[in-house]
Structure formats: C-alpha cells, structure tokens
Amino acid sequence: MITARHIRFSYPAHDGGGFSLEVAAFAVSGGEAVAVVGPSGSGKTTLLSLLAGIETPQAGEITVDGVAVTGLGEPARRAFRLAKIGQVFQRVELLEYLTLEENILLPLRLADARVDAAARMRAGGLLARVGLAGKAHRLPGTLSQGERQRAGICRALVAAPPVVLADEPTSSLDAASAGPALDLFFQLVREEGATLVCLTHDTAQLSRFDRVVNMRDLAQERGGRP
Amino acid sequence: MNRFLFLALRYALFHRIRTLALVAAVAIICALPAVVFTGVRVFEGALSSRAKTTPLVIGAPGGRFDLALAALYHRKGRMAALPFGVFEAIAQSEEARMRNGMGAQVFPLHNAHSAGGHPLVGTTLEYLEYRGLRPAAGRLPGVLGDAVLGAQAARTLGLKPGDALLTDQESLFDLAKNPPMRLHVTGVLAPTGSADDRAVFVDLRTGWIVGGLGHGHDDVAAADPAKLLKKDGANLTASAAVRSFVEVTPENLASFHFHGDPKDFPLTAVIVMPATEKAGTILADRWNQPARRAQALDSAAVVAELLEMVFRIERFFNLGLLVVAGSCLLVLGLVFNLSMRLRGAERDTLLRIGAAKHTVGLLLMVELGLVVGMGLAIAGAITAAAWRAAPAVVEWML
Incomplete structure (x- = not known):
C-alpha cells in the first residue's frame, strides 16, 4: 500500500535549512495500522508530509496505493491528496466560519466533488459514529476540544481515503479523553478499511497498532529542525 | 456553488459586522461623489433652465x-x-x-x-x-x-x-x-x-x-x-x-x-x-x-456665477472625498492584510487537506470582490435613488 525507498529530503535554506531526512525503506501493507515513534525533531512530521505529497523529496521514490507520488506535479499531488489521503492533525484546525458538517465536507468541496445528499448523509453518519449526531450545524467555536478532534477524524475519513495519516491525533486531549478518542479513531479507520500511519509520543497506546516503527531505524541523518 | 464563493460567503456571514462595516465604507466612498455629482447636475439644470426662460x-x-x-x-x-x-x-x-x-x-x-x-x-x-x-x-x-x-x-x-x-x-x-x-x-x-x-x-x-x-x-x-x-x-x-x-x-x-x-x-x-x-x-x-x-x-449670467461657486465647492468636496477614499482604501487593504495573517492556520489546514497554494489568496480576492461588489451595488442603489429624489430636493432647496 505504502512504500518509500531511498528518500532524501532537506528543507530549502530559506525555509529552516539544515534539517535533512533520509529514509532507506519504509513500507506499510494495506489495512495495516503502523505507529511511527521517535523523539521531537526526528522528522516524523516531515515523513508524513512526504507521504501525503505535501513535500517532495530531492531523491527516492514514494508510492501510495499504486500512485508514484514522487513523480507527480503540484496539481496532481493535490488531487492525489484529496482522493487518497485522509489527515488528522495534532491540533485540529476547523474553519471557524463553517458548521461541523461543512467542515467535514470541506475535502470534497476542495476536490470539486459534488456535495450532494449522499455526501451529507455520509458526513451525518460519521458524525453519528463519533457521537456528534446532533451537532452537525453547530459552529466549531461552540464545541469542546475533544468534540473538535472527533470532527477532525470525520473530516479525514469523509472522502473514504485508502490511507489515513495521523499526526499525534490525541496530543491536544487530556489523558482521560485520549484513550477513548483513540479507540474511536481506530474503530472508524478499521471500519473504513483504511491503512493507518500514525505518529505518536504516547507509548501507552502503542499496543493498539499492528506495528511500531522507530524513526531511528529509518533515518540515517538528521539536523536540528523539529 | 463555486467553492471560493461558498467559503467567501460563509466567512462574510460569520464576520457579518466586519463585512457590513467594509461594505458600508465602500458604498459611502462610491455613493457620495455620485450623489453629489447628481445633485449638482440637477441643481445646475433646474437653475439654468429657469434662467434661460427669464x-x-x-x-x-x-x-x-x-x-x-x-x-x-x-x-x-x-x-x-x-x-x-x-x-x-x-x-x-x-x-x-x-x-x-x-x-x-x-x-x-x-x-x-x-x-x-x-x-x-x-x-x-x-x-x-x-x-x-x-x-x-x-x-x-x-x-x-x-x-x-x-x-x-x-x-x-x-x-x-x-x-x-x-x-x-x-x-x-x-x-x-x-x-x-x-x-x-x-x-x-x-x-x-x-x-x-x-x-x-x-x-x-x-x-x-x-x-x-x-x-x-x-x-x-x-x-x-x-x-x-x-x-x-x-x-x-x-x-x-x-x-x-x-x-x-x-x-x-x-x-x-x-x-x-x-x-x-x-x-x-x-x-x-x-x-x-x-x-x-x-x-x-x-x-x-x-x-x-x-x-x-x-x-443666465448671474445663475452661471452662482453655479460657478457651487462647482468650486463641489471640487473641494471631491478633493476631500478623494483623500477620505484613499484613506479608506488603505484601511481596507490593512484589514485584508491583517486578515490574511490571522488566517495563517486556516491557510495551512486548507493546504494540507489538498487546496492549491493560491486558494487562500483567491479566497481573499473573492471576499474582497464580494465586499466591493456589495458596496458598489448599494452605492448604485443610493445613486439611483438620488437621481429620482434630486429634482424634488432641489426644488425644495430653491
């Protein structure tokens, strides 16, 4: 499902130059849930950006769901991202001026896909599954952090992507809320049949994953950029 | 609906007070010179036509x-x-x-x-x-x-x-x-x-x-x-x-x-x-x-002399208005610039999800167009109303 080989990436000099990441080989099978761990600054987030096609490596090959991401131009990478990748961020940034439902449907709108009754029904279904059934038309400002995080998960899954990339999805939640939130996240990802790559610092949660990959095993060089 | 227009409309509605203030500023900037121009032309017409027959x-x-x-x-x-x-x-x-x-x-x-x-x-x-x-x-x-x-x-x-x-x-x-x-x-x-x-x-x-x-x-x-x-x-x-x-x-x-x-x-x-x-x-x-x-x-000569004074006042008014309009445009630019900075997180989210780099810029342009468009529409309505009301107002003034 995901393969990355001989990746070499460094940020341009004017954009945090000095940091570089090298990955000899990274592979995730379809439907697998992989945790990526490593200290801050080890390049976890950069790896996720490379897999999502947000950044392009200077060398190497990345293939996701049969698409050679490294060979795509900017517009094609955007289309790939919208079609193949669902992303859950460390700190969920919902657009404050859109309702929960509109936020969840945002990837479809950006992909110029039809936001029809079926799409709304899917968004409603996802919201119901994360316990936000009655809050589809609420604005993010009226929700708790946990509710926003759950809405972020719905947004990542609305386009039924084959791959979900999560960057410490429960880091903004307290310890009591993190466990149940991750349970829900896993349950949804599995129900959707998606492949999951999740960055985490929380060693207590690692047992949930099929496999744990340490950045030390991937990277040969690293600089000072987080 | 176009995604940019959808997002711009939602943003404008969410920040309705700010949007209304900007729309009002644009409307006033555009309507004032048009209304003054209308009033002066109707005033000129009323004065001149009466003078010509006297x-x-x-x-x-x-x-x-x-x-x-x-x-x-x-x-x-x-x-x-x-x-x-x-x-x-x-x-x-x-x-x-x-x-x-x-x-x-x-x-x-x-x-x-x-x-x-x-x-x-x-x-x-x-x-x-x-x-x-x-x-x-x-x-x-x-x-x-x-x-x-x-x-x-x-x-x-x-x-x-x-x-x-x-x-x-x-x-x-x-x-x-x-x-x-x-x-x-x-x-x-x-x-x-x-x-x-x-x-x-x-x-x-x-x-x-x-x-x-x-x-x-x-x-x-x-x-x-x-x-x-x-x-x-x-x-x-x-x-x-x-x-x-x-x-x-x-x-x-x-x-x-x-x-x-x-x-x-x-x-x-x-x-x-x-x-x-x-x-x-x-x-x-x-x-x-x-x-x-x-x-x-x-x-006709006396009225022309009187009108010349009116035109002079109009020119001063327009000059003042030009300065005010310039200041308003600067403020408008500042508001949008600050808005762009404040919306950095929104920009990053949109980019990571899959939006093009120019999406946020385009979004701001659509928002600006929306504000200017609504302001112009209101200014047009005010000017049309002024055209209609000007003869009665001028008649009352005279």
Whole structure:
C-alpha cells in the first residue's frame, strides 16, 4: 500500500535549512495500522508530509496505493491528496466560519466533488459514529476540544481515503479523553478499511497498532529542525 | 456553488459586522461623489433652465443673487422695493413693446408676503400664461382676494378650489400692521416641477392690499355719525370703530381702494422678455445707469456665477472625498492584510487537506470582490435613488 525507498529530503535554506531526512525503506501493507515513534525533531512530521505529497523529496521514490507520488506535479499531488489521503492533525484546525458538517465536507468541496445528499448523509453518519449526531450545524467555536478532534477524524475519513495519516491525533486531549478518542479513531479507520500511519509520543497506546516503527531505524541523518 | 464563493460567503456571514462595516465604507466612498455629482447636475439644470426662460430681470439696487433668486424662485430676500412706476416705464419702452408685435412682455412680481408658509406672489395673469401655469382644478384669479395655488402648495396645505387661505401674520406685536387677509382659493395649478409649484399667486393689487397699501372698510359717509370724528369738505376722519374688511366679498369689493400714488407701490422685480438681444442690451444698459436707482440682470449670467461657486465647492468636496477614499482604501487593504495573517492556520489546514497554494489568496480576492461588489451595488442603489429624489430636493432647496 505504502512504500518509500531511498528518500532524501532537506528543507530549502530559506525555509529552516539544515534539517535533512533520509529514509532507506519504509513500507506499510494495506489495512495495516503502523505507529511511527521517535523523539521531537526526528522528522516524523516531515515523513508524513512526504507521504501525503505535501513535500517532495530531492531523491527516492514514494508510492501510495499504486500512485508514484514522487513523480507527480503540484496539481496532481493535490488531487492525489484529496482522493487518497485522509489527515488528522495534532491540533485540529476547523474553519471557524463553517458548521461541523461543512467542515467535514470541506475535502470534497476542495476536490470539486459534488456535495450532494449522499455526501451529507455520509458526513451525518460519521458524525453519528463519533457521537456528534446532533451537532452537525453547530459552529466549531461552540464545541469542546475533544468534540473538535472527533470532527477532525470525520473530516479525514469523509472522502473514504485508502490511507489515513495521523499526526499525534490525541496530543491536544487530556489523558482521560485520549484513550477513548483513540479507540474511536481506530474503530472508524478499521471500519473504513483504511491503512493507518500514525505518529505518536504516547507509548501507552502503542499496543493498539499492528506495528511500531522507530524513526531511528529509518533515518540515517538528521539536523536540528523539529 | 463555486467553492471560493461558498467559503467567501460563509466567512462574510460569520464576520457579518466586519463585512457590513467594509461594505458600508465602500458604498459611502462610491455613493457620495455620485450623489453629489447628481445633485449638482440637477441643481445646475433646474437653475439654468429657469434662467434661460427669464432673460432679463430688473429690480432695486442691491444683491444680485437675492434679486435673481427672488425673481426666478420667489425667494424672499432683503432687497429694497422697486417702484411700480419702473414697471410702467419699461412696459411702455420701445424695446419691450416691439416683441413680436404682441405688446409688452413685461411681468411685475411682488413677493414680499406669504400665505400658509408659501410665497405669496402678486403678479399678472400674463405671467402665469408666460410660465405655462394652467389650472388643473378651478380657475385663475378673477377679482381682488382670489388666489390660485401652485400644485405643491395646494398639496401641502390640503386646499382645493372653494377653500380659504389666510395670509401669514407678519408681526404679532405690532397692532399697526395689517391683520392676515382671507384669500379665496379659486384654483390649483398643474404641477410644473418649478418654484411656481410652491407659490400662491394673487393679483398684484391683492398683494399690495396684503401689504397694507390698500384696504376696504364700511362707508364712512353712511356710517353711524358717532364713528365720524371729523368732516372737512370731502375729507372724512373716522374713528377706529369703522369696520375694516379682512376678506374681499362681492358685497364689500367696491369698498376696497388704495392710498398713495401707484407709481410708488412696491415691486420685487420686473421680468422682461426683450424682443431681440439688442433690445435686451439696450434695456439692461438703460436700467443699469446709477441715476435710475435700479439694476438689470442677465439671469443666465448671474445663475452661471452662482453655479460657478457651487462647482468650486463641489471640487473641494471631491478633493476631500478623494483623500477620505484613499484613506479608506488603505484601511481596507490593512484589514485584508491583517486578515490574511490571522488566517495563517486556516491557510495551512486548507493546504494540507489538498487546496492549491493560491486558494487562500483567491479566497481573499473573492471576499474582497464580494465586499466591493456589495458596496458598489448599494452605492448604485443610493445613486439611483438620488437621481429620482434630486429634482424634488432641489426644488425644495430653491
């Protein structure tokens, strides 16, 4: 499902130059849930950006769901991202001026896909599954952090992507809320049949994953950029 | 719906106060010069058209603008009166009489008084004919005490033919002043969109009676001898108990009379329609001589002078507005710039999800377009309303 080989990436000099990441080989099978761990600054987030096609490596090959991401131009990478990748961020940034439902449907709108009754029904279904059934038309400002995080998960899954990339999805939640939130996240990802790559610092949660990959095993060089 | 428009509309609705403030700023910046331009053009049109149909105005020496405004728009100015004898002299002059072989085109105007808050214009029927003033209801004044109302005056006062109208009391504390006179409304004029719509027209002599130059009272000779204080030949001195009439009726019409030499009776202005440009020049030159104690005005020239002042004010206004508009645009730019910075997290989210790098920029452009578009639409509506309302406002101003 995901393969990355001989990746070499460094940020341009004017954009945090000095940091570089090298990955000899990274592979995730379809439907697998992989945790990526490593200290801050080890390049976890950069790896996720490379897999999502947000950044392009200077060398190497990345293939996701049969698409050679490294060979795509900017517009094609955007289309790939919208079609193949669902992303859950460390700190969920919902657009404050859109309702929960509109936020969840945002990837479809950006992909110029039809936001029809079926799409709304899917968004409603996802919201119901994360316990936000009655809050589809609420604005993010009226929700708790946990509710926003759950809405972020719905947004990542609305386009039924084959791959979900999560960057410490429960880091903004307290310890009591993190466990149940991750349970829900896993349950949804599995129900959707998606492949999951999740960055985490929380060693207590690692047992949930099929496999744990340490950045030390991937990277040969690293600089000072987080 | 286009995704940019959707997001821009949602953003505008969410920040509705900010959006409304920006829209209002754009609308005001665009509407103000358009409204001023409209107002000035309509004002210019109204002033010029009236001036063109009133080529020569002769009045007492004094303020040219006061005289022009009084003769053209029935405005009460602080001017000395022009003796009626001047009117007679002009009417009998060769230059006035040779117009189309149709007799004098000279119209006396006396508008020193008011009725119901509207200017009371004493003149002749020929003036009404000249201005194209025809009754929409009733008839033109026939005898002393009759009045015909301009369309707007009738509407404001709620009067119709057959009703009565009191002239305005000019001094509450001077018992020597004439009491208000009760006028008979014989007709209402069709609207013309000019200053005549606001006026109350009476015969010139009725205007003089309102001013106290003429009056009617009981026959002193036939009155109770007790009311007769002194009899010296044909001259009789009556007591104040003799009844003075404040209304002209068929029964007392004959008792109305004037004291003094009519040549000295006051006029506000005389409007002259010279037969030719040459005749006008001769008349103007003749009545502009210092010995004549009068002044002749080329209405169009005076109005052009007045308009030049208005245009100058308009230019200053527009200059000020340009500065304000520039400042507003800078503020607008600043608001959008700050907005772009504040929306950094939103930009990152959109980019990570899959939006193009230019999406946020385009989004801001659409938002700007939305604000400017709505502002322009409102400015257009205000300007259209101004076009529609300007003639009535200008008429009211004049």
